[in-house]
Amino acid sequence: MLMRRIGRSSGASRSCFFISRGGFSTTTATSPDGTTLLPTKTSTPSSSTKSINLFTAINQALHIALESDPRSYVFGEDVGFGGVFRCSTGLADRFGKKRVFNTPLCEQGIVGFGIGLAAMGNRAIAEIQFADYIYPAFDQIVNEAAKFRYRSGNQFNCGGLTIRAPYGAVGHGGHYHSQSPEAFFCHVPGIKVVIPRSPREAKGLLLSCIRDPNPVVFFEPKWLYRLAVEEVPEDDYMLPLSQAEVIREGSDITLVGWGAQLAVMEQACADAEKDGISCELIDLRTLIPWDKETVEASVKKTGRLLISHEAPVTGGFAAEISASLVERCFLRLEAPIARVCGLDTPFPLVFEPFYMPTKNKILDAIKATVNY
Amino acid sequence: MAVCLKTSRTALHYVRTRPGPAFTHLLNRTFFSCSSHHCNPRIISTNEYRVHSSFLGLGSRASQHSKALKVEDHDHSENEEWDFPGGKVPFTTKIKFTDDSSKDRIPCYRILDNCGQQIRSSTSEMISKELAVKLYSSMVTLQMLDTIFNEAQRQGRISFYLTSNGEEAINIASAAALSNDDVILPQYREHGVLLWRGFSLQEFANQLFGNRSDYGKGRQMPIHYGSNKLNYITVSSPLATQIPQAVGVAYSLKMEKRDACAVTYFGDGSSSEGDFHAGLNLAAVLEAPVIFFCRNNGWAISTPVTDQFRSDGIAAKGQAYGIPSIRVDGNDVLAVYDAVREAREMAIKEQRPVLIEALTYRVGHHSTSDDSTKYRAIEEIEQWKTARNPISRYRNWVESNGWWNEEQESELRGSIRKQLMNAIQVAEQIEKPLLADLFTDVYHEMPSNLQEQERSLTETMKKHPQDFPSGFAV
Numbered sequence A: 001m002l003m004r005r006i007g008r009s010s011g012a013s014r015s016c017f018f019i020s021r022g023g024f025s026t027t028t029a030t031s032p033d034g035t036t037l038l039p040t041k042t043s044t045p046s047s048s049t050k051s052i053n054l055f056t057a058i059n060q061a062l063h064i065a066l067e068s069d070p071r072s073y074v075f076g077e078d079v080g081f082g083g084v085f086r087c088s089t090g091l092a093d094r095f096g097k098k099r100v101f102n103t104p105l106c107e108q109g110i111v112g113f114g115i116g117l118a119a120m121g122n123r124a125i126a127e128i129q130f131a132d133y134i135y136p137a138f139d140q141i142v143n144e145a146a147k148f149r150y151r152s153g154n155q156f157n158c159g160g161l162t163i164r165a166p167y168g169a170v171g172h173g174g175h176y177h178s179q180s181p182e183a184f185f186c187h188v189p190g191i192k193v194v195i196p197r198s199p200r201e202a203k204g205l206l207l208s209c210i211r212d213p214n215p216v217v218f219f220e221p222k223w224l225y226r227l228a229v230e231e232v233p234e235d236d237y238m239l240p241l242s243q244a245e246v247i248r249e250g251s252d253i254t255l256v257g258w259g260a261q262l263a264v265m266e267q268a269c270a271d272a273e274k275d276g277i278s279c280e281l282i283d284l285r286t287l288i289p290w291d292k293e294t295v296e297a298s299v300k301k302t303g304r305l306l307i308s309h310e311a312p313v314t315g316g317f318a319a320e321i322s323a324s325l326v327e328r329c330f331l332r333l334e335a336p337i338a339r340v341c342g343l344d345t346p347f348p349l350v351f352e353p354f355y356m357p358t359k360n361k362i363l364d365a366i367k368a369t370v371n372y
Numbered sequence B: 001m002a003v004c005l006k007t008s009r010t011a012l013h014y015v016r017t018r019p020g021p022a023f024t025h026l027l028n029r030t031f032f033s034c035s036s037h038h039c040n041p042r043i044i045s046t047n048e049y050r051v052h053s054s055f056l057g058l059g060s061r062a063s064q065h066s067k068a069l070k071v072e073d074h075d076h077s078e079n080e081e082w083d084f085p086g087g088k089v090p091f092t093t094k095i096k097f098t099d100d101s102s103k104d105r106i107p108c109y110r111i112l113d114n115c116g117q118q119i120r121s122s123t124s125e126m127i128s129k130e131l132a133v134k135l136y137s138s139m140v141t142l143q144m145l146d147t148i149f150n151e152a153q154r155q156g157r158i159s160f161y162l163t164s165n166g167e168e169a170i171n172i173a174s175a176a177a178l179s180n181d182d183v184i185l186p187q188y189r190e191h192g193v194l195l196w197r198g199f200s201l202q203e204f205a206n207q208l209f210g211n212r213s214d215y216g217k218g219r220q221m222p223i224h225y226g227s228n229k230l231n232y233i234t235v236s237s238p239l240a241t242q243i244p245q246a247v248g249v250a251y252s253l254k255m256e257k258r259d260a261c262a263v264t265y266f267g268d269g270s271s272s273e274g275d276f277h278a279g280l281n282l283a284a285v286l287e288a289p290v291i292f293f294c295r296n297n298g299w300a301i302s303t304p305v306t307d308q309f310r311s312d313g314i315a316a317k318g319q320a321y322g323i324p325s326i327r328v329d330g331n332d333v334l335a336v337y338d339a340v341r342e343a344r345e346m347a348i349k350e351q352r353p354v355l356i357e358a359l360t361y362r363v364g365h366h367s368t369s370d371d372s373t374k375y376r377a378i379e380e381i382e383q384w385k386t387a388r389n390p391i392s393r394y395r396n397w398v399e400s401n402g403w404w405n406e407e408q409e410s411e412l413r414g415s416i417r418k419q420l421m422n423a424i425q426v427a428e429q430i431e432k433p434l435l436a437d438l439f440t441d442v443y444h445e446m447p448s449n450l451q452e453q454e455r456s457l458t459e460t461m462k463k464h465p466q467d468f469p470s471g472f473a474v
């Protein structure tokens, strides 16, 4: 019997995970209007940790957000029973159905409602069931959330709004359960876009997004919900937004990515090392406003840059990074900037292994760039 | 820019309590007139209107004002009405809000009772023995198809599946009442319509296995069927998007004076999407021959209808948009058939939309990714699965007419099972889609970026054949 391939292509494994280096940054929690709410919460390696997966880390963050601010709310389609990815498990029981609830099936309604709730000084944590289904809310995000502050001369803002949505490939999702729509949102001044790569990152970054005084779109790598397991501090901690992280140091080439793709890139780096190529790997973490300085410093050191993401290459966020780095490091570049991304097609079910920016596609591009 | 406005207190009351842009818009258009003989019309400018409204106050202040004014109101205002776009609007001095819709629920049309006994007598004229038996055997086929494909998913042979369990009557009877020229815009739980139209078990299996014979070229997840030949527009996962599209399809049929309508299916959950509301309103205004068929099966994944809406279901919404609407027992084959037949006739003869809300129950899990016992009572599922089962209820009726017996039943089931097993085996052996089809159909013609990406992929495959699943011919 010919078994249909279900699951990952052999070209990329998503089973390795990162441990962030060092302790956690010092971050201040602010209310949606920008005033300081919570004392600085710093996590030291001494705080107790537990090995958990990514959806549990999200669940912990939501738990802490609801616990630490009585004016916070979690809502979305099927959120009441725990969400289709189990991220809101137990929250309705613990915090009540007035704070954690199902909405009618209407993304534009969910985000519009969230904007209003946030405008009244609450923390509105909205879930869109799949990033592929965020488009009905595009108008609310682009024309409303992103401009609420600017158009009112800062009389009003919806900074308490955080929109969570699972994104990315999962092996069998086809057109509408696989998309990586981050670039659409990176074209919108007024919102932030954040994507975590691991459980520990997810918890700390999500808490920062929820407490950030700006509306944020937080894309969660759904392939890693169960697959990624990592030691995660049990307490309340935040990781800084708009700060990239060098997760692997190297001298020959800089690789930039985010979310689930980093695991694939890490493997390519490890393989390149066997061939004597030293790669520096950067997790951008926040896509807008992004940390150009960290990337610039790295590219000035290595003289080469490769960017990789699952979204189609044309108009993807790699294009923006590439253009910015050419502006900043033109004379230091020793080779053209490489992009290893998804193809310019809709996300295709049976062709997924061919569509994906696999480890070997990255490795080939690393070698081509270094040997240019 | 002038408007006819009564000077009576009633008229001023109206102006006062309806401030805001909508009303100003009307003032600017001068398209309503006074119809009452009590009316002493005079022309005022919009500027004057502003003076009036600020003089009288707006919002909550206005309502306090209205109480003070009420004492002086005269009864004659009860007889007055305004000729307003959409029909004459009577005045009243009583402050009364409309009821919410929960008190008098729209009744549910049915022909068979819970046991399959005929409540209405005229049905035998409506339905021939031949049609009755075909309806029954198609429902059984649909049920078996769901059972066996669902099992194939469990065995890991296909990646995903979703059944129409409990909704077989809706699927089959609605399809039977339509003509094959009617264009279907489905949600995803209506594959019985395709089955009725002649999509073969092999064609189903080919889509589920995403092989080279799949019309969708393996690009979409299982259950995303489509057939140009059978006027069934390919399923798309984003919910409710097909609803306004159906209005465009219907408008085309209207302009071409075709003896056909558009039919779009959707769930109770989808009716919450903006596209549902957009579609209904457009259809009503553009007088498009479209049937909106809502399968109200009580659940949208884990969300019960009580978390979805507080209207009297979907039928009430159709009416609110100016669309003739009916509620029907979705587990009564004859009632669904009858309602859709009537709806089709209305839609085409009168060139207007019609809405059908079929009450039913999603007996299966939402899909193979779901376990519905996490959020709903097993007894509830069991009740709908057994006592309210649309197939056994209908079988009682067909048997009581002497049109069906146990022997035919086992013969049918045996034969369908064999055909399904065969379809799966064949589908598994058909080759994978052509790799070239990764790049085709993005556009009508292939742009250079895709040609370049195809070349680059071919090179990567030569270099790293182990990275890619086998069986994909370049």
Ligand SMILES: Cc1ncc(C[n+]2csc(CCOP(=O)(O)OP(=O)(O)O)c2C)c(N)n1
Pocket (backbone or CB within 6 Å): A077, A105, A107, A129, A133, A136, B189, B237, B238, B239, B266, B267, B268, B269, B270, B271, B295, B297, B299, B300, B301, B362, B366
């Ligand atoms: C725009 C959009 N939002 C969310 C989803 C995820 N989703 C898939 S099916 C479903 C529930 C649909 O319920 P209903 O319309 O009642 O149809 P049923 O499954 O009951 O037949 C949801 C929320 C989607 N497919 N599209």
Ligand SMILES: [Mg+2]
Pocket (backbone or CB within 6 Å): B267, B268, B269, B295, B296, B297, B298, B299, B300, B301, B362
């Ligand atoms: Mg439903």
